Amino acid sequence: MEAEHTLDVRFMEPKLKHPAIFQRFDDLLPGETFTLVNDHDPIPLYYQFQAERRGQFEWHYSEKGPEAWKVLITKVNPEEA
Incomplete structure (x- = not known):
């Protein structure tokens, strides 16, 4: 797992987690993926x-x-979802 494609939020202040995750997602191009690491489901x-972001993402637990x-978390082209 490459660090630039991983967002580890386990030690982040809780109120900052979701904004950081959505920012990382929004920065992706269609077809790009990042791995979210968290301390809970x-x-x-x-x-x-x-x-x-309905229709814009795929979600797979590893x-x-x-x-x-x-x-x-993969960004998909909404037309292909």
Whole structure:
């Protein structure tokens, strides 16, 4: 896993996590992916993505705890979703 394609938010202040994640996502080009690393299941974030970026992303767990949850988040072209 390359560092530039990973966003580890485990030690980030909670109020800064979602804005940082959405900024990283918004900076992606269609087809690009980053790995989110968190200390808990980021399912509330998934629902926020569904509400705010529906049809623009794919979400795949690569690890489900107990120490870390890793999610591959890919930006997709809305026409191809």
